[in-house]
Amino acid sequence: AGKMAREFDAVVTSLPALQDISSMTILCSDKTGTLTTARITIHAESVWCCGSFTKQDVALYGVLASNPDKKEDPIDRSVTGHFERVFGPSGANILKEYTKTRSVGFNPIYKRVVYEYTHPKLGKITIAKGLPTKVLDTEDGGKDDAADQWKVMDHAKYRPVVEKTDFDFSKAGYKTLGVVVKIGDGPWNYCGILPMLDPPRHDTAQTVKNLVNAGIEVKMITGDHLNIAKETARLIGMGVNIHPGESTREGTQDKNELIKNANGFAQVLPKDKREVVLVLRNVFDSVVGMTGDGVNDAPALSAAQCGIAVDDATDAAKNAAAIILTSPGLSAIYSAVVESRRIFKKLKAYVTYRFAATIQIVIVLTLLIFISNCPINSLYVIILALFNDLTMLPIAYDNQIASSIPENPNVIRMLTVSLGLGALETVFSLVFAYGVEHCGSLFKGNYAIGTCNKQTQAIIWVQMFISAELLIFTTRASSYICFSQLPSLALTVSVFIGCLVVSFMAAGAKQFGELHVVDIVLVWIYDIIGLFFLDILKVAMFNFFEENTDVLPDTTEQDKANRAANKAHAHGHGDVESASQAMSVDEDVTRASVSANRLTDWALQHSDRLSSMDVSQRQSMAGRSAGLRSHNMANHDANKHVRESLSGSITTTRTISAAGGSELRPSFIGGSIRPNVPGNRSKF
DSSP states (O other), rough: OOHHHHOOOEESSSHHHHHHEEEEEEEOOOOIIIOOOOEEEEOOOEEEEEEOOOOOHHHHHHHSSSSSTOOOOHHHHHHHHHHHHHGGGGGHEEEEETTEEEEEETTTTTOOEEEEEEEETEEEEEEEEEHHHHHHHHTTSSSOHHHHHHHHHHHHHHHHHHHHHHHHHHHEEEEEEEEEEEEESEEEEEEEEEEEEEEEETTHHHHHHHHTTTTOEEEEEEEEEHHHHHHHHHHOOOOOOEEEEGGOOOOOOHHHHHHOOSSSSOOHHHHHHHHHHHHIIIIIIOOOOEEEOOOGGHHHHHHEEEEOOOOOHHHHHHHHHHHEEEESHHHHHHHHHHHHHHHHHHHHHHHHHHHHHHHHHHHHHHHHHHHHHOOHHHHHHHHHHHHHHHTTTTGGGGOOOBBBBBBOOHHHHHHHHHHHHHHHHHHHHHEEEEHHHTTTTTOSSSSOOTTHHHHHHHHHHHHHHHHHTHHHHHHTTTOOOGGGOOHHHHHHHHHHHHHHHHHHHHHOOGGOOOHHHHHHHHHHHHHHHHHHHHHHHHHHHHHTTTTTBOOOOOOOOHHHHHHHHHHHHHTTTTTTHHGGGGGGGHIIIIIIIHHHHHHHHHHHOOHHHHHHHHHHHHHHHHHHHHHHHHHHHHHHHHHHHOOTTTTEEEOOOOOOTTTTTTTTTOOOTEEEEEEEOOOSOOOO
């Protein structure tokens, strides 16, 4: 847990989570703030206005239905920032004219907020913002028990337009926010829709890819629109077999199978997230992890075996989680998986070793007494047991490579392997004890099991000690010793120092037999040869049990580089747009301005209000867009630079035609920081 906090920016609040995450087979993840940055931006030129409302109206009513003091709320933060960009310094004076009298905060069930104001000229004003179809008609998707219920004027007329607009935005990867207003006792009027972009985190795609390669299935569970979930899943390399959340509310076996086979669920309620986790955990016996950042994620975080709260999560999410990430990005999750699997292999190696060594010591000492009436000196046995524990202390710092699939602690299999190794060790020790007296031409000492003299006891003790110590090198290896990760220097030195100390004691002290050096060397050779036979038996048992011996690539250095990159992103707020500030000027313009130019072109072509703009202003806007494109083309021809994208080595700089229109639809992974823009959508 200390290493996780120091090196992987992950605070473990529940120690069993270290084992659970090594066995995790499914990771369910929230989208907003977890897979994405939650640093939402509103594209002003794409705001959809209804009827006679202007974009300024939508910005004003949107910010009035927001709380500018809630800096941690990404929605309110983005709406406030949009208002400031639209109105500039004069916006503060406009807001002073409105006096707030009542507010109803956001609820994941109601999916809207309501604010009431008084205005010196307009009188009472009620404003709501939320899910576009929910603020159109509060009974959309089922009537709730909120006090404020309404249908906007001509809602039947506006519904298909609102749904079409929302659908187009969602297909392009935009979250949407509907704004409605009611002045005095008049009817509710639909103002417009704010399109919000929430790009994936800088490391999300690579983390998802790494988790899948590690045998972990990743599912997205989000309250956002189904199309937004699918577009985000496409951008980060996840499957797009995503279903609406209402499909999780049926109490049938078909529902359980759907949850098992789906890549995710959208438009879910907090109880739906918990239901998905519980079905995977209880019905299919999966070890489930859950990542999230909000209050609505807390029920699912507490239900999962391994709940993970991401950086900047709410207190409710942190309290429900077993692991809390302290740096932006999700790479710490993969690092935690890898490290926990390494810890599991260390524990497994020690447990297997301890059982096998104990079997050898107990059976050999017992048989020597019952068969030949040759008890080993009690001092020898005490030293054997003491050193056997002391030399194994560095096993906690051993080098291990994580398994390529989730670890499954099978106690029966582990004990069987230990029994097999301990039995073979016992055979080797008994063969040596009864055979050493018949090898007089090789050994210099006077050894006879029948007389059980001090030299005989000493050489049996030395053989058992060295063989038991060397056993750790085979139990720690997932395959043959020569093809596995080298042991740590600390473990190697500890084992050999213990063996050498016992060897010197046996050779130099009369109390320990004062054995001949040649005899001790022969014992070393005998035990090393026996170690290879033990290794062969271990691999044979692994093959019989179909034990997985594949390991993940050793990415220790890469992990360090990723953590350094995450800290750099933390200074840039951890999202794509802020991270681009750390790039070179040319690369930043290439990535950011391409997307902005494409959106500007779309707005010029499809917005009636821009179409009615003064000709000189339109030409000025188009000229700035074309100028940026020319600058990008010049940089491309001069530098031909290539950067590493989220999913691998992908060239993100491309030649951009000045007349580029429909062909300019690069995805996020292809180098654009914004997803595709919906086409052929006009103001109602």
